[in-house]
Amino acid sequence: MTRQNKINWPYEFPGAYWLDDQEESVVLDVLRNGSLFRYYGLGTPKHVDRFEERAREFYGRKYALALNSGTGALITAMAALDVGPGCEVILPAFLWVATVGAVVESNAIPVICEVDDSFSMDPADLEKKITSRTKLIVPIHMAGSPCDMNAILAVAKKHDIPVLEDCAQCNGGEFGGKKVGTFGQIGIFSLQLNKNMTCGEGGLLITDDERLYHKSFAAHDLGMIRKDGRLAPAPDYAQAWGQGRRMTELAGAVAAVQITKLPKILAGLRASKRRIREALKGTKGLGFRRLNDPAGDTGPFLILVLENEAKAVAALTAMKEAGLHNVFHVADYGLHIYSNIPSLVEKTPLSSAGNPWRLAENQESDHDYAKGACPNSDALFARSILLPIPAKLTKEQETQAVEIVKQAVEKA
Numbered sequence: 001m002t003r004q005n006k007i008n009w010p011y012e013f014p015g016a017y018w019l020d021d022q023e024e025s026v027v028l029d030v031l032r033n034g035s036l037f038r039y040y041g042l043g044t045p046k047h048v049d050r051f052e053e054r055a056r057e058f059y060g061r062k063y064a065l066a067l068n069s070g071t072g073a074l075i076t077a078m079a080a081l082d083v084g085p086g087c088e089v090i091l092p093a094f095l096w097v098a099t100v101g102a103v104v105e106s107n108a109i110p111v112i113c114e115v116d117d118s119f120s121m122d123p124a125d126l127e128k129k130i131t132s133r134t135k136l137i138v139p140i141h142m143a144g145s146p147c148d149m150n151a152i153l154a155v156a157k158k159h160d161i162p163v164l165e166d167c168a169q170c171n172g173g174e175f176g177g178k179k180v181g182t183f184g185q186i187g188i189f190s191l192q193l194n195k196n197m198t199c200g201e202g203g204l205l206i207t208d209d210e211r212l213y214h215k216s217f218a219a220h221d222l223g224m225i226r227k228d229g230r231l232a233p234a235p236d237y238a239q240a241w242g243q244g245r246r247m248t249e250l251a252g253a254v255a256a257v258q259i260t261k262l263p264k265i266l267a268g269l270r271a272s273k274r275r276i277r278e279a280l281k282g283t284k285g286l287g288f289r290r291l292n293d294p295a296g297d298t299g300p301f302l303i304l305v306l307e308n309e310a311k312a313v314a315a316l317t318a319m320k321e322a323g324l325h326n327v328f329h330v331a332d333y334g335l336h337i338y339s340n341i342p343s344l345v346e347k348t349p350l351s352s353a354g355n356p357w358r359l360a361e362n363q364e365s366d367h368d369y370a371k372g373a374c375p376n377s378d379a380l381f382a383r384s385i386l387l388p389i390p391a392k393l394t395k396e397q398e399t400q401a402v403e404i405v406k407q408a409v410e411k412a
Helices: 014-018 021-033 047-059 069-081 095-107 123-129 149-159 210-220 249-280 307-322 375-384 395-411
Strands: 064-068 087-093 110-113 134-138 165-168 186-190 201-205 225-228 230-231 301-305 386-389
Touching: 014 047, 014 230, 014 249, 021 047, 021 230, 021 249, 047 064, 047 201, 064 069, 064 249, 069 095, 069 165, 069 201, 069 210, 087 095, 087 307, 095 110, 110 123, 110 386, 123 149, 123 230, 134 149, 149 201, 201 210, 307 395, 375 386
Parallel strands: 087 110, 087 134, 165 186
Antiparallel strands: 064 201, 186 201, 225 230, 301 386
16 A cells, blocks of 8 residues: 555544534533532532433443543552552453553552453452452453453452443443443443543442442542532441542533443444454455444444564554554553553552552462463463544545455465
């Protein structure tokens, strides 16, 4: 493909492509109402409440808690689940830095397990990594596709360990006809700009457990609960030190609109990904990530698997030269790969006291995070390419992308 024929490939940011006068109207309403804080102001705030109500209905959970970010949701959930010194938390090798960071912020020790060919937590290795100190299992529905929750829950149930689902990259996804985030004790979502739905920055926590909801609420706010928007004493089990992770009315206003658009957003992503994937089938030397539930995949990413690392790197280079500027070699996919996170590899402490790594309660938890700690995952990452699927692609862009990928793979 010549330089003149380079593809005009847009960036991802799925929800952002769907912003329109609906979001504009509610943001103006917040400003005109003079109530940017979710609990009180010059007028009566309503948008975060509306978002939580719509979230309860969409996910089918009894409780929904809006937060300032996905990271905030993770830290809040771990506080509610009593993660702290002496605890180990198991996460997959394909992740995001915020998830492992939440474990460290809780003064617990992260344990990294292998992913399988679905690029999700490997249930077999999960079982191997469980110890008497394992407090929590965190499956991450990475790159738009659900984990094998039946297998993961079987392990968790066998060892009586709670599950926290990180659904930041798979909002609206399903496994076996059930929405991700509804399998474990708590599910969390991110509403950051890169996500399936967005309010720029925001988070969501869902649960069916009243005690966990109260504990989460107290932790995310000021250590207490609220009644009619005013602080009230929390039940004894929920009293906490608050973290100030409330969602603003501006973010809530956008989120409350975007969640109504999520099914349409996903339909567009899924359709584009399906057409591109089908058109690439049969390309010699090219494979794909295995999907645990193809119908439940949300569509924002396509992972291509080649025969070896050299071919993956060569194909990636050719794709970029042809204008697919935001494709990634999975092994080099920044802070999504455990061994690419300097603070994790070097066990950077939270303070000069060396916590959590040097805490007496954590001395039995000695883990290595450098490349090679998860060799099966490392080998899979090395020969794989991640292609983001932007929202609202034209058929011409899809056709061009298919041709570029085919030529790059065949050339490699």
